[in-house]
Amino acid sequence: MEIKNVRVRFAPSPTGALHIGGMRTALYNYLFARKTGGTFILRIEDTDQLRYVPGAESYILESLQWAGLLPDEGPGFGGGAYGPYRQSERKDIYQRYAQELIRSGHAYYAFDTPEMLEACRQETQEKGESAFKYDSQTRLKMSNSLTLPEEEVQARIERGDPWAIRLKVPSGEIIEVDDLVRGIVHFQSNELDDKVILKSDGMPTYHLANIVDDHLMEITHVIRGEEWLPSTAHHVLLYRAFGWEMPRFSHLPLILKPSGQGKLSKRDGVQLGIPVFPLSWKGDTPEDSFTGFREAGFLPNAVINFLALLGWNPGTDQELFTLDELVEAFTIEKIGKSGSRFDYDKAKWFNQQYIMATSDETLAGLVRPMVEAQGYHPRESFLQAFCGMMKERVVVLSDFWDTGRYFFEDLVVFDEKTIAKKWDTGNKTLFEGMISRLEALESFDPETVHQAMEAYMQEKNLKPGDVFPILRIALIGTMKGPGVAEMLSLFGPAELRRRLERAFGLFDALVSQ
RNA sequence: GGUCCGUUCGUCUAGGGGUUAGGACGUAUCCCUUUCACGGAUAAAACACGGGUUCGAUUCCCGUACGGACUGCCA
Known part of the structure; x- marks a missing residue:
């Protein structure tokens, strides 16, 4: 048999936002193409002018770009010999x-x-x-x-x-x-x-267009969703009628709803408040508008990794893969047959893993726009250090602001219970002594700060439980967060004095009530 | 209704005629620890059912049940 170069296509219909299931189909096509040294083609199946939605095509492109699944051929990607890649332009x-x-x-x-x-x-x-x-x-x-x-x-x-x-x-x-x-x-x-x-409007239906294009574009493997399996018989008949050689078919299992039954739909996203689209989509109505994974604070690699393992696995215990590793490990034979339930908890876990593995510098670049949107313009070194100490405590990017906002703004609410229990106005001079001690430090790295605190506590016969919770809440208002010495180091002497003095005033007011 | 596809812990899944049925997410407990997280450890948790085939089936075959997709001049 003649050995041909692998050519696969992702052929979405521009009728709206690209569903996460479509994204996975694109991914598997992409992986197979890269694995075999083949060509990944994007074809726009816009033969239904009634369902055509403006903006859908650019949404598809932007989604693929975001995910890093760039086509080798397609509208705007070259490959002239096989074009055009929009079916509406191939009517004749x-x-x-x-x-x-x-x-x-x-x-x-x-x-x-x-x-x-x-x-x-x-x-x-x-x-x-x-x-x-x-x-x-x-x-x-x-x-x-x-x-x-x-x-x-x-x-x-x-x-x-x-x-x-x-x-x-x-x-x-x-x-x-x-x-x-x-x-x-x-x-x-x-x-x-x-x-x-x-059709009577002169446009082909999917069945004809798909066979003609796959033949003309020399597609060798058709990798598509299981919903196409029943009509594949018609496609075989068409190939026979034309006397053309058929591509190999691979029908992917469906992605199912997180709970209940049936395949995942856009409704599940809005109902459960979880993203089921790569990017946000603004439709004509609120019901037709969705939050995407990108806007929900997901890293593209995390989404890709999550999607890859939904219906496919390498047969090993490895869970974390770079795109290159996925390409290396991918085979069609390892694709499962049964539908997979969309597991948002698992998606979040992947995202957390990827955030932790991302450099502070990169993270700062992603977080800065969110912080600036709130009106704060932190120094780059401050932001990076902040990301570094917060990254193992967040799940999605927006958590950096949501749980870390008090690193930028003055706190208005704080853990009152703990303060009521721990704060003693009489101890204020002890804390002021500690502040002065810290201010005198020549170096302000976390380690030095920590040692100075330990020394002071020992001198004054203070227990960790008397000191750390109060400082923690005085600094950021909550019992959750990075180590106290780390935070003190991040803020530096001036800001630390400002925050602590302000907070102690608040604590006094609370206790005297 | 008809056609087609599927069925291993709650979820994603590995495995495959003889296994203590493995891993991950989630859950619980413990350890680490100034908190939260991270990390580590432990635990509970699965072969849908019935017939074959076989010395032996979770694994192969056939049914049944259940689930799903399709059944448009939509893709």
Whole structure:
């Protein structure tokens, strides 16, 4: 057999925001392409002008960019020999091939309007029969170029009557699909309906467009969602009708709702308050607007890592992967067959792991806009040190501000219970003595600060429990947070005196109430 | 309803004719510790059911149940 270069495509429809499941499909295609030294192609399937949503295509591009899954070919990415990559720009190509199918007897004109078909469906449903299907059993009762005389067909077409082209599914055949994930799947052609392949508006349906493009673009492997498995039989028929070689198919398991049943939908995101899209999307209505993983404070590598392991695993205990490591480990054979539930807790865990592994400098760059949006402009060294001591205490990027805001602003609320229990106005002079001692320090690194405190505490016969909780709350208002010496070091002598004196005043007021 | 796909701890999953059925998230407890986290340790927790095949099935086959996808001139 001829060995061809692998060419795979990610073919989303620009009907809205790109779902996280689509993101995973893109990822697996990307990984397979990189692993095999092949080509990763982006194709925009915009043959449905009714469902077309402006901005969706750029959303898809931005999502892929954010995730680091850049196509080798696609709209705006070159690869001229195979373009264009938007199906709406390939209309005439599909029409040519549809005509070829008519000539070879594999397809026919159908004049039945959507309204008439709807009536047929209604009727069978009311009679309690199984759903109406336009197939080898019923097509001779409908109005099409199989039942109408040749002259009538011509007359209708010339008159401008609307028509569509349907695939003429042969009867009595067994169709075999050899799926790389699922093995061999059989279909009886008698069960298949005569799918519309060219719509009355002159656009192809997915079925035709997908086969023609995959052939013309020399796609070798089709990796797509499981929802396509049932129509793959039609696709096989199309390849046969054209006499074209088929790509290999791999149908990916679905991503399921976090709880309950069914596949993950955008509704789950808003209902549970969790992101199910890579980036935020602003639709026409609040119900059609979503927060993305990026805006929820996730790092792209964490999302990629999480997604990669949802339905695939390398067969080892490794959980953390760089993109390059994923490429190295990825094989289609290791893709699972059953649907995977979307586990947001696991996603957060991945994010935390990635944040901890990110340098303070990089983190500061990500956190700065959030802090500045609040009106604070910390020194870079301060911000970096802040990120360094907070990064193992946050899960998403926004936590840096949410749980660390009191490093920038003066506290207005503090852990009153602990203060009521621990604060003794009479001890204030002891703390003031400690402040003076610290101010006299030549070096202000955490280690020196800590030693000075220990020495002072020993001198004055103070216990850690009498000192640390009070300082901690006086500094940032809460019992949660980095080590006290670290924080003192971060603030430096002047700011530490300011914060402590202000807080002690607050404590006095509280206790005297 | 019909067609197709699937089923190992709560979740993501490894494994595969003979295993104490392994790991991770989450949960609980403990250790580390000035707090919180991080890190470490321990624990509870799974082969849907019924028939075969076999000396032996969680693993192979067939049913059943359950779940899912598809069933548009949507993709």
